[in-house]
Amino acid sequence: MSSAAEKSRRNSETAAPEDAGDVAVAAPKPTPRRNDSASLAKEIAEKLTYAIGKDPATARRHDWLEAVTLAVRDRIVDHWLASNSRNVQSGAKRVCYLSMEFLIGRLLRDAIINLGLSEAVRDALSAYDVDIDLLETLEPDAALGNGGLGRLAACFAESMASVGIQGFGYGIRYVHGFFRQEIVGGEQVELPENWLAHGNPWEFERRERSFEIGFGGKVTTIEEAGKPPRQVWRPAERILAVAYDTPVVGWKGTRVNTLRLWSAQALDPILLDAFNSGDHIGALLEANRAQSITQVLYPADSHLAGQELRLRQEFFFSSASLQDIIRHHLKRNGGDLSTLPDKVSIQLNDTHPAVSVAEMMRLLVDVHGLGWDESWDITKRVFSYTNHTLLPEALETWPVNLFERLLPRQMQIIYAINAQIIREATQKGLDGAKVSAISLIDEGSGRRVRMGSLAFVGSHAINGVSALHTELMKKTVFNQFHELYPERIQNKTNGVTPRRWLLECNPGLTDLVTEAIGPGFKDDITKISGIDKLADDAGFREKFMAVKLANKQRLAKTIEERLAITVDPTAMFDVQVKRIHEYKRQFLNLVETVALYDQIRSHPEIAWQPRVKIFAGKAAPSYANAKQIIHLANDVARVINADPSVQNLLKVVFLPNYNVSLAELIMPAADLSEQISTAGLEASGTGNMKFALNGALTIGTLDGANVEMLEHIGEDNIFIFGLTAAEVAARRAEGQSGREIIDASPILKGALDSISHGVFGEPGRYNNLVDNLYGNDWWMIAADFEAYWQTQRRLDALWQDSDAWGTKAVRNTARMAWFSSDRSIREYAKDIWDAPTSV
Numbered sequence: 001m002s003s004a005a006e007k008s009r010r011n012s013e014t015a016a017p018e019d020a021g022d023v024a025v026a027a028p029k030p031t032p033r034r035n036d037s038a039s040l041a042k043e044i045a046e047k048l049t050y051a052i053g054k055d056p057a058t059a060r061r062h063d064w065l066e067a068v069t070l071a072v073r074d075r076i077v078d079h080w081l082a083s084n085s086r087n088v089q090s091g092a093k094r095v096c097y098l099s100m101e102f103l104i105g106r107l108l109r110d111a112i113i114n115l116g117l118s119e120a121v122r123d124a125l126s127a128y129d130v131d132i133d134l135l136e137t138l139e140p141d142a143a144l145g146n147g148g149l150g151r152l153a154a155c156f157a158e159s160m161a162s163v164g165i166q167g168f169g170y171g172i173r174y175v176h177g178f179f180r181q182e183i184v185g186g187e188q189v190e191l192p193e194n195w196l197a198h199g200n201p202w203e204f205e206r207r208e209r210s211f212e213i214g215f216g217g218k219v220t221t222i223e224e225a226g227k228p229p230r231q232v233w234r235p236a237e238r239i240l241a242v243a244y245d246t247p248v249v250g251w252k253g254t255r256v257n258t259l260r261l262w263s264a265q266a267l268d269p270i271l272l273d274a275f276n277s278g279d280h281i282g283a284l285l286e287a288n289r290a291q292s293i294t295q296v297l298y299p300a301d302s303h304l305a306g307q308e309l310r311l312r313q314e315f316f317f318s319s320a321s322l323q324d325i326i327r328h329h330l331k332r333n334g335g336d337l338s339t340l341p342d343k344v345s346i347q348l349n350d351t352h353p354a355v356s357v358a359e360m361m362r363l364l365v366d367v368h369g370l371g372w373d374e375s376w377d378i379t380k381r382v383f384s385y386t387n388h389t390l391l392p393e394a395l396e397t398w399p400v401n402l403f404e405r406l407l408p409r410q411m412q413i414i415y416a417i418n419a420q421i422i423r424e425a426t427q428k429g430l431d432g433a434k435v436s437a438i439s440l441i442d443e444g445s446g447r448r449v450r451m452g453s454l455a456f457v458g459s460h461a462i463n464g465v466s467a468l469h470t471e472l473m474k475k476t477v478f479n480q481f482h483e484l485y486p487e488r489i490q491n492k493t494n495g496v497t498p499r500r501w502l503l504e505c506n507p508g509l510t511d512l513v514t515e516a517i518g519p520g521f522k523d524d525i526t527k528i529s530g531i532d533k534l535a536d537d538a539g540f541r542e543k544f545m546a547v548k549l550a551n552k553q554r555l556a557k558t559i560e561e562r563l564a565i566t567v568d569p570t571a572m573f574d575v576q577v578k579r580i581h582e583y584k585r586q587f588l589n590l591v592e593t594v595a596l597y598d599q600i601r602s603h604p605e606i607a608w609q610p611r612v613k614i615f616a617g618k619a620a621p622s623y624a625n626a627k628q629i630i631h632l633a634n635d636v637a638r639v640i641n642a643d644p645s646v647q648n649l650l651k652v653v654f655l656p657n658y659n660v661s662l663a664e665l666i667m668p669a670a671d672l673s674e675q676i677s678t679a680g681l682e683a684s685g686t687g688n689m690k691f692a693l694n695g696a697l698t699i700g701t702l703d704g705a706n707v708e709m710l711e712h713i714g715e716d717n718i719f720i721f722g723l724t725a726a727e728v729a730a731r732r733a734e735g736q737s738g739r740e741i742i743d744a745s746p747i748l749k750g751a752l753d754s755i756s757h758g759v760f761g762e763p764g765r766y767n768n769l770v771d772n773l774y775g776n777d778w779w780m781i782a783a784d785f786e787a788y789w790q791t792q793r794r795l796d797a798l799w800q801d802s803d804a805w806g807t808k809a810v811r812n813t814a815r816m817a818w819f820s821s822d823r824s825i826r827e828y829a830k831d832i833w834d835a836p837t838s839v
């Protein structure tokens, strides 16, 4: 052997990795992970050993959870990288969903089911005598959202991956999500939530993906010879937005999309000069101030918090997302921004990211040098906006002076857009009052920027989230805009993902449906209608109700463990779980509960049906009436559960800390779903859909998506009562009080007297809630009580006929497929985004 060859051989044996390039050996490629249980078992042990540094013999349960998560995650990464390279090759349109909230919940079971790994993981862990069901409950519940709006974003993200859309979620990586609720002495106590305490194995920090975000400072005009003057924003404060990516696994793992959450960091982590001169606190102050932006989620739902930090959060994640979108587009499309609307759609989930409209204009005009008109055209074609509420207290506006101080250039741009919109309107012949209705600036009570109007004018499509809500939007908040731009408003009724809200949360029902009609409904939920014909089949119905009973037993066990309340799983489980809000009318349900309690005691001769009334939900910390409702629910539960005279007929349960995981336990166990909002006020609701899909009957008003559920499920299978939206509006306009109604109804009067006279807690404790009914009865609780009471009694009668009840329960599950978020997403893709599916 020549000495050179000898040297080369020695080198190849001993070469340090950095020398590897010199040697003619193909670079090793990672082997895609295999899905059999033996491979999984081996890899889980390897993760435990080499990633976590533990021995299987001494590992704690949390160590196992992390090891399983990492092993499953490897399989996601294989699909993720494949999806990403398909994205580059196809160049298909990207859909960017901007949402201040993603109420994700736990991810392990979601990933395991979507990847088809259930059996393999269970078998793999049995070799170590570890139970996957138990591990799954140890995962923290990622609560980066308040309620329906945030959960919708999470369902949509999963559906985009499942139907094959190149989807990108953009949001905020809150260090502390939605607060943890405890009930102490019957009252809500808010405790900090710390989902990142043990690290987060699902996210990948992308330090290289970071953008500068400015606040404050000045705008200067730059004049150069022969060029039009340019505006340059010089922010006084600059911070960094750093990306954290979480893979979003679609059904069967065919596509894995990305949820990109931004975290705020200081440009300089410490001011060394200050530190060295002894100011140790001051040296860190700036970093703390920067990081504070993404520390906490605002816990207000359907209500504007109105604090400066909130506006900072909104701009922070909007600007970071737009900079990222533009960077990506320029890189992939030869630096040409004119094609942006062909390649990207940006959906604004409510007005929280509405400042994006002004920021996009700034980036296009000031930073990338495009003309105003071209930029405005691009902006409108790129953006679309989803409205989520008509409640006046929730419509977002910001004081002009705050906006100007924090975002001076964006404020100038808003003025310029406003001038243009008003010009257009005047040309179309709108008069003074109508023009001020469409102005982006509310000149009424102190000058304020109207974020809904900004989102509207900057979008080519504006959608409501149920048919009724969309019609009301046209008549109320956006009435003038709708006259001016009649083609822009459209409806996209919400949906929920059937993977999480059926396959994952209700394995018993999933197996039963599979046994009856085969597994095809898992790929295409519309096939679940195949069980409709089995609703009259006694054998199937019995199995269906047996699954329900098993789910109720599971919930009863949790109620016993958490609250030491024993409930009978054969009683009707009558459930209202959702954010606590006056318009959702938990108070109406509680008044009916108290009335029922009184009637059971005074009329023992009537065949009352055993019920368990189950409540759960959080109140915004500053919302006094909502907190009173929680207090009342707990007071009512304490008194009724301790009264031996109603023991077998009525129990009341308030389960603390409602979140996605608790919802997954509760929905499959419900017999009756309470969707009783004051008509015209619930934009859609999605809790209503989850319940019905799992075979609960609905008692509800003609509100939000209930209206469409009635159409799909059929009037024999849903229990509708109460005033319509139009009747509510008329009563409110007349300013009718509830007094006459109360005086005419001994049952209602009796219940309200019990509540105010101290049967449930101190006398007078609930005067405020009760007095509102005698007053203008704003939420129509007195007005709807009688109809609600009668409908509940019809349900009692139905409950006695278990065959009839079972038939309706089956029909509910069979007929809810349309309310899948896959259907919603396909409609958005076709009508708003013009984006391909199945890519």
Ligand SMILES: *Cc1c(COP(=O)(O)O)cnc(C)c1O
Pocket: 146, 147, 148, 151, 577, 578, 579, 658, 659, 660, 663, 684, 685, 686, 687, 688, 690
């Ligand atoms: C579905 C869901 C909601 C929304 O419920 P609504 O009844 O539509 O208000 C809120 N919170 C959680 C945790 C949910 O899963």
